[in-house]
Structures are given as C-alpha cells and as structure tokens.
Amino acid sequence: MTGKRSPARRPTMKDIARRAGVSESAVSFALNGRPGVSEVTRDRVRRVAEQLGWRPSTAARALSGEGAATVGFVLARPAGTLGVDSFFLQLVSGIQEVLAERHLGLLFQIAEDIDDECAVYRRWWAEHRVDGVLVVDPRTDDPRPGLLDELGLPAVVIGGAPDERHPGLSTVWADDAGAMAAVVDGLYALGHRRIAHIAGLPGLAHTERRIRTLRAEAERRGLSEVQSVPTDYSDEAGAAVTRRVLHGPAAPTALIYDNDVMAVAGVAAATELGFTVPADVSVVAWEDSALCRLVKPWLSALSRDSVEFGRTAARELTALLDGGPARTVRVPVPGLIERDSTGVARAV
Amino acid sequence: MTGKRSPARRPTMKDIARRAGVSESAVSFALNGRPGVSEVTRDRVRRVAEQLGWRPSTAARALSGEGAATVGFVLARPAGTLGVDSFFLQLVSGIQEVLAERHLGLLFQIAEDIDDECAVYRRWWAEHRVDGVLVVDPRTDDPRPGLLDELGLPAVVIGGAPDERHPGLSTVWADDAGAMAAVVDGLYALGHRRIAHIAGLPGLAHTERRIRTLRAEAERRGLSEVQSVPTDYSDEAGAAVTRRVLHGPAAPTALIYDNDVMAVAGVAAATELGFTVPADVSVVAWEDSALCRLVKPWLSALSRDSVEFGRTAARELTALLDGGPARTVRVPVPGLIERDSTGVARAV
DNA sequence: CGAGATCGCTAATGCGCTTTAGTCTGGCTG
DNA sequence: CAGCCAGACTAAAGCGCATTAGCGATCTCG
Structure with a gap:
C-alpha cells in the first residue's frame, strides 16, 4: 500500500527545542532575537533550526497575533x-x-x-x-x-x-496632470490646435484628472476644439472612437490615447480612413510598451517605470x-x- | 488620543456560541455541516454567524489541520x-x-x-x-x-x-503536436515547402515538443528545408531571427512564431526587408490575442481559450x-x- | 421494563507559535 | 551572612478553530 502522500513532516519549534535541549520558549526567544537567552544558546538554537530547515508556520504566527505575513x-x-x-x-x-x-x-x-x-x-x-x-x-x-x-x-x-x-x-x-500639460505643450509647439483625447474608463480618478487637465490646458491657450472621449480601454473602443472623431471637416490633428493598445488600434483605424501618421495626424500613447515599437510608425509614448x-x-x-x-x-x-x-x- | 487604527474586532466562534447560547463545539458542528446538533440549533447558529458577519480565520483553520485554503x-x-x-x-x-x-x-x-x-x-x-x-x-x-x-x-x-x-x-x-501538424498541413496545402519556426524558450517542454513535431511532419512529407530557431520570446529576438532566416537565396515562404509578440515583430522586420505578407511570406502566430488584429495584415493565429x-x-x-x-x-x-x-x- | 443504542450537546485537547508569569542560580551589596 | 537582583531559562496560557471523549436524556427492541 502506497500512502496517499509521503508524509515529510515539517519541523516545529518543539523539534528544535528537543534537539537543542532547551524549552520551546527559549527557542522562540532565540529565533526572534529577543532577550531572555544567552548568546551561546541563541547560536545553538539558530544552528539547529537551520539544520532542520525550520520555517515558522504562518498559520501559527498569524494566530498568535503576528499578522498573516x-x-x-x-x-x-x-x-x-x-x-x-x-x-x-x-x-x-x-x-x-x-x-x-x-x-x-x-x-x-x-x-x-x-x-x-x-x-x-x-x-x-x-x-x-x-x-x-x-x-x-x-x-x-x-x-x-x-x-x-x-x-x-x-x-x-x-x-x-x-x-x-x-x-x-x-x-x-x-x-499625470503635469504629464498631460507637457504633452499638450509639445503638441502645441508642433502647431496642433485641434486635439482629441481618447481617454480610459470614466470614473477612474486618473481618467478624470487627465480630462480635467486637458481642458484646463486648452482653456489656458484658448483652444476650443479639444475633446476627451472616455472608453473602456479596449482596442475596439479605441478604433471606434478614432473613426468617430476623425470624421468630419474639422478633424483633430493630434490624438492622445490613454493606453498603448488603443493607440495602436487608433493608428490602424486612422490609416484605413486615409490618414497618414504623423503627416495628417499625430498620435501619442499614454503608456509605453513593446507594442509601441512593434507597429509602424513607432509610437511616441509617455513612459514610466x-x-x-x-x-x-x-x-x-x-x-x-x-x-x-x-x-x-x-x-x-x-x-x-x-x-x-x-x-x-x-x-x- | 486617536488610536492607531479603529479596532473593529472580528467575531469568533466564541461570540457566536455566546449569542446562540450553545458551546463552541456545537457552533463548529453546526457551521461545518457535521452531525451532532439538531437542525433547529444549526439554523440558529447559522443565522447568528451570518448576522455577526463571521468568517472562519484561515490561520486557525490551517493550524488545526485543515490546510491553508x-x-x-x-x-x-x-x-x-x-x-x-x-x-x-x-x-x-x-x-x-x-x-x-x-x-x-x-x-x-x-x-x-x-x-x-x-x-x-x-x-x-x-x-x-x-x-x-x-x-x-x-x-x-x-x-x-x-x-x-x-x-x-x-x-x-x-x-x-x-x-x-x-x-x-x-x-x-x-x-500542440496535433496543432503543429495541422499548421504544417495547412501551409503545405498552400504550397509552402520551406518553413521556418521561430520557437520559444529552449528547454521548455512545449517548445521542444513543437520543434520535434515540426521535424517529424517535415520528414513525413520529405521537406528538407524546415528549421526551428529557439528564442527568448522577446520582440527583439523575433525580429532578429526573422531577418536572419529571411536572408539568402532559399528563404522560407512561411514563418511560424511561437507567440504573438514575435509574430508581429517578425512581420515588421520582414516588411522592412522588402517582403510582403502574405504574398512573399506567410505568417502564423502561435497564440491569438488582440495584438493579432491590431496590425496589418491581420495575423493568422492558433487560438485557444x-x-x-x-x-x-x-x-x-x-x-x-x-x-x-x-x-x-x-x-x-x-x-x-x-x-x-x-x-x-x-x-x- | 431494562440494556443498549442514539441523539444533542458540552468539556477538553491539540495545532505551532508568542508572551507573560514565574523559578532558580549565582553574584553582589550592606 | 542575610538579602537582593539580574540573568537564563521554564511553565503555562492563549490565539480560533476542529475533533475526540464523555455525559445525560430519550428511544428501541427483545
């Protein structure tokens, strides 16, 4: 009969205590660096513990008030x-x-x-x-x-x-308020006046923050044709919103995407509509990743560690x-x- | 003095026992569905537990032999x-x-x-x-x-x-042996005779399995110009290997990539070299994802759930x-x- | 109608660890 | 030399739960 599992019992402090010839409490003191044992004993206990491959049971620790680690x-x-x-x-x-x-x-x-x-x-x-x-x-x-x-x-x-x-x-x-300002600065300097921001999930704090900042930056420069459109971060949404905002006479000349996936999808959608990136429309991705250099043209992106x-x-x-x-x-x-x-x- | 944290003690079985007017063991029996208590008591205990928002402490459970959940x-x-x-x-x-x-x-x-x-x-x-x-x-x-x-x-x-x-x-x-066979079948039917397989990490069981199967399939059909090249799954490696295998007179007409990222990078690399996908070279990605439909042309891919x-x-x-x-x-x-x-x- | 079985429940023990409250020994002080 | 104290260590309790043994009370059946 082979047992269900090989037992392989884990060592406990009791085992250490026995082998070291001291009480369990002494072991606890020794191993946790608290006073109450001599340095000699402490060393001995430590050695035995190591030799046995002892590790504290998180369950027991947690139970005696130490937290669950x-x-x-x-x-x-x-x-x-x-x-x-x-x-x-x-x-x-x-x-x-x-x-x-x-x-x-x-x-x-x-x-x-x-x-x-x-x-x-x-x-x-x-x-x-x-x-x-x-x-x-x-x-x-x-x-x-x-x-x-x-x-x-x-x-x-x-x-x-x-x-x-x-x-x-x-x-x-x-x-990201600061980052958004920097992006707008850059785009403005390049001559962009109509900017669309394909944002992330509405309700997320940073989405709202970016939207607010963009609006503020636009106002500060007297730009009226700046918009933010929230999405669910999906590539489909990115493409769909891109098609929507690019449609019409006063299409934006710059697009800011709240993640890399949407940016890539957006570029593809824009290209299909006959837009060339960056000649007709510039694209910035808010999140750098391998993806941004996997597509042509390589995507300008906000990068963080x-x-x-x-x-x-x-x-x-x-x-x-x-x-x-x-x-x-x-x-x-x-x-x-x-x-x-x-x-x-x-x-x- | 505001305490460090509001205490908000969690209820224990003892609390339940007290409120329900029974012993702790009865509570344990009741809550774990074991015999030893009447249905009436069991219900009462359950209600009290729910009302108190009780949940078993995993630490205590683990300690008493139940595993750590x-x-x-x-x-x-x-x-x-x-x-x-x-x-x-x-x-x-x-x-x-x-x-x-x-x-x-x-x-x-x-x-x-x-x-x-x-x-x-x-x-x-x-x-x-x-x-x-x-x-x-x-x-x-x-x-x-x-x-x-x-x-x-x-x-x-x-x-x-x-x-x-x-x-x-x-x-x-x-x-994946079966899948590889199917891929090779498909490519063979399309007339491909020279195939390169940009594989994943060497040493991974499935990498080796795919490589072996590809070789077997090739032999079965008498194809001599079939190769597998292991990589580290990175986009750089995918691009580099692509450039390498595509170089020379007898370049493969079909490329199989062990993940989506390398496939995308590979397509980009091939395009740069002047190859058109799929006219000059066909590409299959082993792993479907949004990425495969983010690039042009859309990538044929092995899809699993x-x-x-x-x-x-x-x-x-x-x-x-x-x-x-x-x-x-x-x-x-x-x-x-x-x-x-x-x-x-x-x-x- | 009494012995044994069954039911519903309680008391007590243990899991592995931390911690508090001792105990004992040796050295020091007055 | 009694009295104290610090140091090194042990005994015991407790954390929250599961489980085993035990204990009356009711039930069953010969």
Whole structure:
C-alpha cells in the first residue's frame, strides 16, 4: 500500500527545542532575537533550526497575533480588458520584489467589479488573511478607502491623488496632470490646435484628472476644439472612437490615447480612413510598451517605470505595516518619448 | 488620543456560541455541516454567524489541520518578457474564477529562475502557506515535479506532457503536436515547402515538443528545408531571427512564431526587408490575442481559450485537494484562425 | 421494563507559535 | 551572612478553530 502522500513532516519549534535541549520558549526567544537567552544558546538554537530547515508556520504566527505575513492585491476590471496592457504585470513584478525581501506573500485576486472587490476586502479581513492591501484604479467617489479605514486594514492607493478624508491610507501616485500639460505643450509647439483625447474608463480618478487637465490646458491657450472621449480601454473602443472623431471637416490633428493598445488600434483605424501618421495626424500613447515599437510608425509614448512604481508602493505598504505613518509619495512624472508618430501639424 | 487604527474586532466562534447560547463545539458542528446538533440549533447558529458577519480565520483553520485554503502560483520568467503576452493574465483569470467559488486564495509570486522557484515551493511548504500549487512552463528535465512529490504538495502541471515518473501530479495540457501538424498541413496545402519556426524558450517542454513535431511532419512529407530557431520570446529576438532566416537565396515562404509578440515583430522586420505578407511570406502566430488584429495584415493565429485552460487547471487542483486521484486531462487542440497573413506560396 | 443504542450537546485537547508569569542560580551589596 | 537582583531559562496560557471523549436524556427492541 502506497500512502496517499509521503508524509515529510515539517519541523516545529518543539523539534528544535528537543534537539537543542532547551524549552520551546527559549527557542522562540532565540529565533526572534529577543532577550531572555544567552548568546551561546541563541547560536545553538539558530544552528539547529537551520539544520532542520525550520520555517515558522504562518498559520501559527498569524494566530498568535503576528499578522498573516501577506498582503492583498485585487484587480477589478472587465475580463475582456485584462491581458491587454503590460502595466499590471510590471507593477506586480515590482511589488513582488520588495515583498519577497521580507518574505511577505502576495494574495492576488481578480474581481468582477468594485463591489465584488469590497467584498473581497471584507472577507480577507474577516478571515485574517492579509495584513494590508494595495489598491489600484482609484475612482472619483471611491468606496474602498472608507471601507479599509473602517476595517483598519493598512492600505496604499496606487495611482490616486491624495485623499485628505482618509488619513490612514498611504498614496503613491504620478502627477499625470503635469504629464498631460507637457504633452499638450509639445503638441502645441508642433502647431496642433485641434486635439482629441481618447481617454480610459470614466470614473477612474486618473481618467478624470487627465480630462480635467486637458481642458484646463486648452482653456489656458484658448483652444476650443479639444475633446476627451472616455472608453473602456479596449482596442475596439479605441478604433471606434478614432473613426468617430476623425470624421468630419474639422478633424483633430493630434490624438492622445490613454493606453498603448488603443493607440495602436487608433493608428490602424486612422490609416484605413486615409490618414497618414504623423503627416495628417499625430498620435501619442499614454503608456509605453513593446507594442509601441512593434507597429509602424513607432509610437511616441509617455513612459514610466511601472516596476519602480510597484516597488515604491510595496515599500510604502511595508512601512505602514511596521507601524509607520501614512504618507503620500509622488513618483516621477512620466516622460514623453518622441518617436515617429508625432510631427508638425498639417497646415489647415 | 486617536488610536492607531479603529479596532473593529472580528467575531469568533466564541461570540457566536455566546449569542446562540450553545458551546463552541456545537457552533463548529453546526457551521461545518457535521452531525451532532439538531437542525433547529444549526439554523440558529447559522443565522447568528451570518448576522455577526463571521468568517472562519484561515490561520486557525490551517493550524488545526485543515490546510491553508490557498494555492500557489509561481511565474519564473526573465523580468523583461513578463508583460508581453496576455496568456498569463488570462490563465490566472480562469484559475481565479474556479478558486473564488471555493473561497480559495491564490498566492502569487514572481521568481528569478527555476531554482528560485523551487526555493519558493520549499518555503511555502515549510511555512504551511499553500495546500497545492500550479506549475507552468514545464521543462524537459524539470526539477519541480520531483520536489513537489517529495514535499507531498499537490500540484498540477500546466502545459506539460504527462510525466509517468511523477504519478502524484496532475497534468493539464493541449496537444500542440496535433496543432503543429495541422499548421504544417495547412501551409503545405498552400504550397509552402520551406518553413521556418521561430520557437520559444529552449528547454521548455512545449517548445521542444513543437520543434520535434515540426521535424517529424517535415520528414513525413520529405521537406528538407524546415528549421526551428529557439528564442527568448522577446520582440527583439523575433525580429532578429526573422531577418536572419529571411536572408539568402532559399528563404522560407512561411514563418511560424511561437507567440504573438514575435509574430508581429517578425512581420515588421520582414516588411522592412522588402517582403510582403502574405504574398512573399506567410505568417502564423502561435497564440491569438488582440495584438493579432491590431496590425496589418491581420495575423493568422492558433487560438485557444486560455481562460478555460486556467479553469480546467484549477478544477484539477481542487479535485486533488479533495483527495481525488491525479489525472491527465487534455484541453482542446488550439485551432487555426485563418486571417490575412497566410496565403498561397509564391511560385519559386 | 431494562440494556443498549442514539441523539444533542458540552468539556477538553491539540495545532505551532508568542508572551507573560514565574523559578532558580549565582553574584553582589550592606 | 542575610538579602537582593539580574540573568537564563521554564511553565503555562492563549490565539480560533476542529475533533475526540464523555455525559445525560430519550428511544428501541427483545
């Protein structure tokens, strides 16, 4: 009879205690660096632990009040728009890097929508699963900060503007208002006066922020033919909106897309309509990726270091878990990489 | 003095017991559907639990032998090639769907390389963090199945051919040998006799399988000018290899790319060299995605349902966790979606 | 009608760890 | 030399849950 699984019992502190000839408490003291044991004993215990390949059971640790050594990350996006941009994997990659150093786990979950996401937080909290969470895609009028405050779950909001109503949360964000201003500056300098902004999901804080900033920048320069059109980030939407705005006599001469996928789809759509990029219309993608250099012409894009963004967020969260104060930190404004899709505006 | 965080204590079974006027054990019996309490009491307890918003502490559960209610997923790929294809997020999305139903958490980690990945498994096991794991990117001569067997950690290998040496592991895979045969069939029928296969990472089981199958198919038809070139999946490699194989007098008339990104990069490279797709050279991408319809010409691609793939894998793992036997299940062979990048071979 | 089975429930134990409250020894002080 | 105290360590309790043993009360059947 072969057993179901080879047992391979994991060593516990009791095993260490026995082998080292001390009590379990001594082992605990020794391994956690607290006073109560002599240095000699501490060393011996450490050696035995290492030799046995001992690692603390997170379950037991969590149960005795130490926290779960895990942070949570929920992604609430329509299933269709999931794999399209590379931003999230890069972000997660950066997050991981920092968490791994401290042996913190990352509990990952995909949710249907924001209510579902809130339910996940509640469950995680009740189940004692996570010590803190990373929140992405902050919205205008977002229910999550309030909930997390209420639950007392440490959290850092990624990509949101600081929210003074929830001083318990940290925020890590890039000033896309500044980036938008820079883009408009550049386009204006090239002679563009009619600009369309194919925006992302309405309701997302940064979408609204970009739209607001664009409007403000336009007003500041007396441009009246500037518009923002929200989408769902999909390539279909990008193409459809492109066709729509390009239709008619006073078509924009510059298009700003809120992600790379839409930009690529938009270029294809524009080309089909007989527009040449950048001769007839300039294109800027808000998010750089391999994609931007996979198509012709190469896309000018706003580039940021998403991995570093993730690292920063994770660092803020660990600081919070260590009992530090909530902070608001700004990561560098995305920079415009000028490639082949932007040029001097066609003479009207 | 405002406390650091609002306490918001989570309810425990003791609270329920008190409110329902029964013992803790009765509560446990009631809530877990085991015999030992009357239906009346069970209902009452359930109601109280719900009203209190009680959820079992996974820590406590895990400690009392029930497992951690979590499965692990490690991604070991070079950081650069991380966000490029949409396969993983879709896979994870499918996995989630199944896990969420059973309230299983997904612990996600990115590793440097396969040794690092093994270390992660060891740690997870020792820390009692996961009940099972999902393994991707199986390799020829893979150390992971052996390790997982040794640790007694239930696991399902995603995308690997069945491995009779480790009967404890389940396997979920698509028969890409069959798919490759179908692709070659199609290309052959279109008159293609010289085919280049821009393959993925060498050492990955499915890369080797595809290469082997292609060779076999070529031999079967007496084609001598068929080659496979392994790459690192990056767009740069895709472009570089494309330029290389297209150079010279007997250039292939058909190119098979092991992912969508390389295919797109390859088309761009070929176009630069003066080749027209599909007039001069046909292109097939092994992995369909939005990307394939973002470029001109639209790419013919092998399409599979990655989300369903993930679902299937997760289902197998949960079956394993329930004590079921290890199984090998095949998901449907990817189907060739013929779009605009494949055509009749140019007359030689 | 009494012995055993069954039901509905409670008390107690253990999972692996942290932490508090001791215990004991040796050295130091007055 | 009694009295104290610091240092090194142990004993025990508790975290939230599952589980086993146990205990009356009711039921069943010979």
